[in-house]
Amino acid sequence: MTYRGSTLERRENLRGILRHLDSTYSDYTVYLIEADATPTFHWSGLGDEKIRHVFVCDNGPFPKARLCNLGARMCTGDIICFHDADMISNPDYLPLCINAIRHGTASDALCPFTNVINVTGVYRDAFIVSGDYAILKPFLESDRPEEMEILYANTPGAIVLIKRSDYMRVGGYDPRFIGWGGEDDDLLTRAVRLGVRWHSVPDANASLFHLHHDNTSRHAAIAAAERNREAAAETHALSQEELEARAAELAKYFD
Numbered sequence: 001m002t003y004r005g006s007t008l009e010r011r012e013n014l015r016g017i018l019r020h021l022d023s024t025y026s027d028y029t030v031y032l033i034e035a036d037a038t039p040t041f042h043w044s045g046l047g048d049e050k051i052r053h054v055f056v057c058d059n060g061p062f063p064k065a066r067l068c069n070l071g072a073r074m075c076t077g078d079i080i081c082f083h084d085a086d087m088i089s090n091p092d093y094l095p096l097c098i099n100a101i102r103h104g105t106a107s108d109a110l111c112p113f114t115n116v117i118n119v120t121g122v123y124r125d126a127f128i129v130s131g132d133y134a135i136l137k138p139f140l141e142s143d144r145p146e147e148m149e150i151l152y153a154n155t156p157g158a159i160v161l162i163k164r165s166d167y168m169r170v171g172g173y174d175p176r177f178i179g180w181g182g183e184d185d186d187l188l189t190r191a192v193r194l195g196v197r198w199h200s201v202p203d204a205n206a207s208l209f210h211l212h213h214d215n216t217s218r219h220a221a222i223a224a225a226e227r228n229r230e231a232a233a234e235t236h237a238l239s240q241e242e243l244e245a246r247a248a249e250l251a252k253y254f255d
Contacts, residue, residue: 002033002067003085005040009213012128013086014041016211019131022048024091030083031074033067035059065173065183069253072164072172078102080167082160088209089113089159090140091133093201097161109162109191109198113208116158120212121147127211136209151210154200157184158208162196170194171250182228189235193243 005011014032021030030051034041037059043051054074056067072080079101081094089112097110119127119136123145127135139148152158170191177183192198238246 001030001083001085002035002062002064002071003041004034004036004062006036007214009211010086011040013211013213015046016128016131017083017085017088018046018048018051020088020127020133021131022046022050023131024133025094028081029075029077031071032085033071035063035067061178062180063175063178064180065177066175068183069172069175072167073254075164078164080162080164082157082162084158086211086213087116087158088127088133088136088211090137090206093203093206094159094161097201101161101163106197107199108166108196109160111156111158111160111198111200113159113206114154114200114202114204115150116152116155116208116210117144117148118151118210118212119148121145123147124211127209140205140207155184156188158210160184162191162198166191166196168251168254169247170196171247172254174250177228177231179225179228181225182230182232185229185232186235189232190243190247193240194247 003010003014005014018030021028028050032041032051032053033056034053035056035058037057039053039055041053043053052074054070056070068082079098093112097112100107101110117139123135124147139145170187172187173183174186177186188198235243
């Protein structure tokens with residue numbers, strides 16, 4: 001889980017997500033990789049032994065891809081879950097996805113969702129305080145209140161489960177992607193072309209909920225994300241030989 005607490009909403013969202021994970025699951029370790037000038041997360045505030053907080057002093061553009069790779073190197077399990085610090089998945093599906101990757105024969109990577117629902121207002125506030133998925137679950141199928149709307153019809157990121165061996169084999173996230181956007185598209189394209197069986201869960205009940213937050217510089221962030229996506233599109237144009245060479249170069253980080 002990568003993080004920068006640049007706004008109060010982002011700091012609140014992280015606490016809500018960590019509360020939810022703690023109250024819902026048991027056998028896991030969160031590598032919380034924070035990059036900023038000074039830490040905004042302090043482990044003593046939660047005291048959760050399942051959290052490993054790693055601080056990287058870097059207040060430049062958020063290096064999400066590089067932080068994900070650092071977390072992957074630290075992980076010791078056979079499956080890595082890249083989990084955005086403001087996303088909530090249906091607890092009925094996350095364990096099923098892990099078992100499908102570990103024991104099944106169809107998938108090497110899974111996104112445990114199809115679309116993403118943005119949550120604002122009283123529902124966001126209530127979830128942050130409690131971490132209780134029951135607050136959000138009724139709106140998977142029923143009419144949603146005005147505080148909720150579809151944020152993404154589909155996305156290759158947000159929460160991704162992948163075999164650690166395959167992630168490292170294809171080179172992980174490309175650290176040339178700075179900020180948010182594009183890094184997930186690039187990894188998906190590279191992984192699939194190199195034989196990783198990557199799927200999403202096509203079920204409305206598998207929707208993600210996203211805790212709303214403002215952006216300190218929304219226009220700049222949108223422009224940067226668009227540049228990243230244009231760079232990610234170039235991955236499609238690489239020959240297979242070029243793609244394999246690029247993956248081999250990126251994979252050296254994990255040696």
